[in-house]
Amino acid sequence: MSIKSCIDAFFNLLFPRSCVVCGGCLVRGEEYVCTVCNSRMPRTNYHLLPDNEIEKRFWGKSRVERATSYFFYTKGSDYRHILYQLKYKGSKEIGEVMGRYMAKELLSSGFFQGIDFIVPVPLHPKKKKSRGYNQSEWIALGISHVTGIPVDTETLIRVVANNTQTRKSVFERWENVQHVFQVVCPENIKGKHVLIVDDVLTTGATILSCATALTKSTNVKVSIIALAVA
Numbered sequence: 001m002s003i004k005s006c007i008d009a010f011f012n013l014l015f016p017r018s019c020v021v022c023g024g025c026l027v028r029g030e031e032y033v034c035t036v037c038n039s040r041m042p043r044t045n046y047h048l049l050p051d052n053e054i055e056k057r058f059w060g061k062s063r064v065e066r067a068t069s070y071f072f073y074t075k076g077s078d079y080r081h082i083l084y085q086l087k088y089k090g091s092k093e094i095g096e097v098m099g100r101y102m103a104k105e106l107l108s109s110g111f112f113q114g115i116d117f118i119v120p121v122p123l124h125p126k127k128k129k130s131r132g133y134n135q136s137e138w139i140a141l142g143i144s145h146v147t148g149i150p151v152d153t154e155t156l157i158r159v160v161a162n163n164t165q166t167r168k169s170v171f172e173r174w175e176n177v178q179h180v181f182q183v184v185c186p187e188n189i190k191g192k193h194v195l196i197v198d199d200v201l202t203t204g205a206t207i208l209s210c211a212t213a214l215t216k217s218t219n220v221k222v223s224i225i226a227l228a229v230a
C-alpha cells in the first residue's frame with residue numbers, strides 16, 4: 001500500500017465519506033456516488049438515440065448536431081442530491097466526477113467525435129462570484145479529462161443576469177433568454193464544432209440562447225450535453 005493510500009484510508013476512517021444519493025458509506029474507489037446508486041441511475045441513453053427528446057426541443061429553433069443528457073431528473077428522486085450538492089452546497093468536484101463518468105460511458109458511441117471545443121454555459125460574473133465557481137465548467141472539466149478536448153471559457157460570455165425564471169411561463173422563459181449571451185472572440189471558434197455543457201436542461205431556452213449567440217457570429221456546429229434533463 002502506498003503512503004498516499006494509507007493516508008486516504010486513515011482519513012476515511014476519521015471522516016467517513018457518504019454517497020450523496022443514498023447516504024451509505026463509500027468504499028475506496030467510489031467518488032460521491034456508490035456503485036449501487038451509480039448502477040441504478042436513471043440514464044437516458046439518448047446518445048444512442050438519434051432524434052431523441054432533447055434534439056426535438058431544438059427542432060425549428062437552432063441546428064443541433066447531437067444532444068444528450070446523462071440521467072433523468074425527476075422531482076423527489078434521490079438523484080436530485082447530485083445537482084443540489086453541485087449547485088448549492090459548494091461541491092464543485094462532484095461536477096468533475098460526474099462529467100468524467102458521463103464521458104467514459106459515451107466515449108465509445110462516437111458522441112464526442114469531431115468536437116473541437118467544450119463550452120460550459122457561462123454564469124454572469126456576479127453569480128459566479130457569489131457561488132465561487134461555475135458548476136457547468138466543472139462538468140466540462142471532467143469531460144475534458146476523459147476526451148482530451150479543450151474547455152473554452154473565454155469565447156462565450158453571459159452579459160445579462162436573469163435569475164428568477166421559476167414563476168415565468170414557458171413562453172416568457174424563451175423570450176427572457178434572448179440576447180443573454182455574447183461571443184467575444186468569434187475567430188477562436190470559427191468553423192469549429194462546439195459542445196455546449198449545462199447542468200440541468202429544462203426547457204432548453206438557456207442552451208438555445210447560447211447556441212444562437214455562437215452560430216450567429218461564426219460558422220460553428222453545435223452539440224449539446226447536460227448532466228440531467230428535467
Ligand SMILES: [Zn+2]
Nearest residue numbers: 019022034037
Ligand atoms: Zn448510494
